[in-house]
Amino acid sequence: MHQVGRPLAAALSALTAVTVMGVFPASATPETAAEALTGEQAAATRMRGMSLEQKVGQLFVTYAYGPAADSAHPKNLAEYGVATPAEVVRKYHLGGVIYFNWTDSFANPKQVAALSNGLQRAAMSSGARLPLLISTDQEQGVVTRFSSPATLFPGSMALGAARDAGLARQAAEITGRELRAVGINQNFAPDADVNVNPANPVIGVRSFSSDPKLVAQQVTAQVKGYQQGRFGQSVSATVKHFPGHGDTNQDSHYTLPVINHTPEQWRQLDAPPFQAAIKAGVDSIMSAHIVTPKLDDSGEPATLSPKMLTGLLRGQLGYRGVIITDSLQMEAVRIKHPDAEIPVLALKAGADMLLMPKNLDVAIKAVLDAVRSGEISERRIDESLLRVLLLKIKRGALTHPLVDEAAVDKVVGIPAHLATAQQVTDRTVTAVRNDAGLLPLRAKPGKVLVAGSSSATALGQKLTARGVTPTVQVTGDKPTEAVIAKAVAAAEGQDLVLVLTNRATTDAQQRELVKRLVATGKPVVGVAVRDPYDVAIEDAKTWLTTYSATAVSMESLTKVLFGEAKPSGKLPVGVPVLGDPAQIRYPFGFGLTW
Structure with a gap:
């Protein structure tokens, strides 16, 4: 068995002092604090x-296939050599x-809760007997894993349009x-990227805004929202993607983006949301797989760069929590x-969880071999393990790993949550163009054509x-000539045409659909249901943007169309002229109302 060195043992013995100074929520009671201390001592x-194998295993996060902890799945056998998630x-x-x-x-909330409990029991009955961090990407909007009947919100940029941290x-x-009700204790959200590049293919509406102050405000609010609540009932927030993934036109899922921000540009543009998150006490920060040559001359992506993770994030920004890599x-x-080299390099760079x-x-x-060969010290492993354990303790994952499966329906998707989601979303719709004074509709149209993205179905229901x-x-997002012709033919005999676009600035076929529908002479309302940059398409004289294709956003859109609610959202980004990114068509903060 491998022993912890004296400095680390001292750190562990100081956990009580750390607790008193604010590791746990201010709302923790003496009883829950006592439980926490018991958890610390046990940790x-x-x-x-713990053996070296157990320590190293604690630094890894991965997925397993199957709806239940003990359900066999062939992909588990193929990837891991065992059948079940447990x-x-x-x-x-x-x-x-x-x-x-x-x-x-x-599959459904009770199933998720049962899966979580099953995995936690597996973790606590074997190895180091430590409960898991169970995570997902529930950013809301375009990145939503846990869908209806869970309560759904429209996503970050829509919230940025509302301009209300509350x-x-x-x-x-x-x-x-x-x-947390279904056993997920860590959320990989919110997104702290400042989306200054309209051509960004991977961030876009996942960002709150192109303005670093607005992003910092919203990030602070969400970090506090995720991490507030009674001990053992909040989730860890994870801001991403450090040092900032907002100014790129490349997707790091498929290639290695390069961002040429100078140190001064980075401090003014990218850093403020991460600094705000750290000040708010964020539990974890996710690294980006991007190269920033003017900040770091190593040529390595930030995830593998000691200069970025240890030097910039820990050294300059003073971050002491868990650093987790992106996938x-x-x-x-x-x-x-x-x-085999990647996890070793990430740990050497300063990452804690892989x-x-x-x-x-x-x-x-590879990590075990690196420790045994002396390339990585066991003390370095212990440092990351300590951070991981502190995070588990801080959020009650160590002392409250299981959830009440019978109580799930009393929390998930309850009427009060759904009503709040609708009230929030009603504040996000932004009216950008109303040249013909078409909106709000003065009379209820008898027949309406709804064409465009998949959200057309939800809007039709509203x-x-x-x-x-x-x-x-x-x-669809790439309508063929035959599909466009069918939509144009369907516009005949209609009183109103609603055309929903999804990143049409990057798709000529969607733009052709808008153009041809306008050419029918029917009243046309364009609705950008994802990136607001679509409102720069000049053909339509009436434009709204919802930043989201969710059903809750379609309800808010319908309210605005019929005058049941006024559009109150303001553009959280500047919208450039189509084809000329240097010229702004609609500035940051623009928005009509009636």
Whole structure:
């Protein structure tokens, strides 16, 4: 068994003092604080007795396939050599598990709660007997894993349009409460990137804004919202993607983006949201797989760069919490190095938790070999392990790992949460153009064509509920000539045409659909249901943007169309002229109302 060095043992013995100084929520009672101290003592004892294999396993987070802890799945056998999610946890002594829809983790709330409890029992009955961090990406909006009947919000940029930190905090509080009710104790949100590049293919509306002050305000609110609440009932927030993924036109899932911000530009533009999150006490920060040559001349992505993680994040910004990598399966981090080198380099750079390596067996063996050869000291492993344990203690994951499966329906998707989500979303719709004075509709149209993205179906349902007869044509994000012609033909005999676009500035076929529908002479309302940059398409004289295709956003949109609610959102980004990014068509803060 491997022993902890004296400095680290001293740190562990000082956990009581750390608790008093604010590791735990201010709302913690003496009783829950006592429980926390018991958890700390147990964690310290277990850490001193953990094997190297168990310590290293605690630094890894991965997924497992199947809706139940003990359900066999062939993909588990193929990737891990064992059949069930519980066996994956036990085999590798995992510190964390992440849930996705494609791993069959989300069927319904009670199923998720049972899965979480099953995995926690597997973790606590084997190896180091330490509960898991169970995570997901519930940013809301375009990145939503836990769907209806969970309460859904429209996402970050929509909240930025509302300009109200209180609404952002409410959204995080409700989202966090529902996640914790099903056993998820860590959320990889909010996004702290400042989206200054309209061509950004991977961030966009996941960002709150192009303005660093607004992003910092919203990030602070959401960190506090996720991490507030009674001990053992909040979730850890994780801001991402350090040092800032907002100014790129490349997707790090597929290639290695380069951002050429100078140190001064970085301090003014990218750093403020991360500084705000650190000040707010964020539990973890996720690294980005991007190269920033003017900040770091190593040529390495930030995830693998000591200068970025240890020097900039820990040294200059003073961050003391957990640093977790973005997925190590993304091509950006795998371009320059074989898979066996990546986790070792990430740990040497300063990361604490390693997310989703391409080959978990290879990754863990590489770290073990690096420690045994002296390339990485065991003390370095202990430093990260201590941070992970502190995080688990801080959020009650160590002392409150299990959830009440019978109580899930009393928390997830309850009427009070749904009502709040609608009230929040009603504040986000932004009216950008109303040249013909078409809106709000002065009379209820008898027949309406709803064409465009998949959200057309949800909008059609909202119209039907108001006594309107809609013709719905989901033309998709790349409509063919035949699909466009069918939509144009369907516009005949209609009183109104609603065309919903999804990143149409990057798709000529969607722009052609808008142009041809306008050419019919029918009243046309364009609605950008994702990136607001679509409102720069000149053909339509009436434009709204919802920043979100969720059903709750379609309800808010319908209210605005019919004058049941006024559009109160303000653009959280500047919208450039189509084809000329240097010229702004609609400035930051612009928004009409009536």
